[in-house]
Amino acid sequence: MTKTLALVAHDHKKSELIRWAIEHKAELQKHRLVATGTTGGLLQKALTLEVKRFQSGPLGGDQQIGALIAEGELDCLIFFWDPLNPAPHDPDVKALLRLCSVWNLPVACNTATADMLITSPLFFEGNYQRKMPEF
């Protein structure tokens, strides 16, 4: 079943995300991919796949991906954020991660979790429907 996946990485984590994405290209190419601006450009080049690019993170890209979550249009977020370097748009980063919890959205912040998510038969092959919160 085709899902919509968002891929995002901070500058010091971009090479890690690109390596991960190349490793999992066979699975990624079955899905719709969206990304923040710079990450999306790098992914397009590395994967030769279509990637819908939003604004760069500091210019509102995290918020655009957050809006997809709130609209129920995103199935999964791979977000390699940088725990060692401060980002000017840290409030946006926190807001995006917060929405993942609000909407019970699968989110991977490192390669180990991303490996498990992308290879999960429950998520990608079964009819798994994540439980939506009741407000």
Ligand SMILES: O=C(CO)COP(=O)(O)O
């Ligand atoms: O800053 C980001 C996520 O918070 C990522 O933005 P870019 O992909 O444009 O570098």
